[in-house]
Amino acid sequence: MTAQVIDGKAFAAKVRGRVAEEVAALKEGHGITPGLAVVLVGEDPASQVYVRSKGKQTIEAGMNSFEHKLDADTTQDALLALIGQLNADPAVHGILVQLPLPAHLDSELVINSIDPAKDVDGFHISNVGLLGTGQKSMVPCTPLGCLMLLRDHHGSLSGLNAVVVGRSNIVGKPMAQLLLGDSCTVTIAHSRTKDLTEVVKRADIVVAAVGRPEMVTGDWIKPGATVIDVGINRIDAGEGKTRLVGDCHYDSCAEVAGAITPVPGGVGPMTIACLLANTVTACCRANGLKEPQGLTA
DSSP: OOOEEOOHHHHHHHHHHHHHHHHHHHHHHHOOOOEEEEEEESOOHHHHHHHHHHHHHHHHTTOEEEEEEEOTTOOHHHHHHHHHHHHHOTTOOEEEEOSSOOTTSOHHHHHTTSOGGGBTTOOSHHHHHHHHTTOSOOOOHHHHHHHHHHHHHHSOOTTOEEEEEOOOTTTHHHHHHHHHHTTOEEEEEOTTOTTHHHHHHTOSEEEEOSOOTTOBOGGGSOTTOEEEEOOOEEEEEETTEEEEEOSBOHHHHHHHOSEEOOSSSSSHHHHHHHHHHHHHHHHHHHTTOOOOTTSOO
16 A cells, blocks of 8 residues: 655645635735735845745735844844834734744744734744634644645544654644644654654554654554654765655655655645735734634634
8 A cells, every 4th residue: 555645735835825815805805915024033044045935925925025134143122123013013914033043032032022913933922822722823834734734635633543743832732732623632742752653553643743854664653544744854865965854754654654745745835835824814813804714723
């Protein structure tokens, strides 16, 4: 048996299409254009590529893109002052501060200075609390993307056994909350879990978000399970080249699983698509309008 490949790239294109429709309707019906502000501090090359891609896709969806690039030695006060201005700007519906920040800046303080209603990354302590108590919140983009892919593949997730491997605040914990919200039975496993292989083997859904290349192998997977691989790891491919792999060993897992996301082209494209979806959701909430269906948790 070879697993069905869950094409995140194609699904993300569909989500972006839905976002563009919603943006067009907001402009036409209400004269409102959703706006996303991205703040980049310093010269991190990966972050620069990511910010460029976000800006391009924001504009392609018909939204306003506001990019703020600050020097690596920007002070905490200057950064907080900028966030204060963006919080107060009615044209900005979503604010994202690109992580990681330079070492002299306090990431938690910076993230928690963003207006929770504009926190399209879903990292503000208020949004974490709202998600944890099952209330309306801004949901972190990567777990939201995973949830969308799972709902699309399974229809209902009710009653399924889900194991999330990884306990980060960015993916592992919010992913578990979202799966609970869809009535899964959820286990969060991690590097200290006893009999990790056996725990994962009981799962109908495995979400691997541990940050270790090809750690999850086919003998960990229950036959027919759905495997969502969140990992993006660069490994040596010989001759001075590198290649991208996930947290799952793709070939061995694909032989056993019922469905699997590839790396690249699985979860990755969903992250930016969900960022755009969150910005539209934030815009609708700010203006007291009905939220778009299918773009939120």
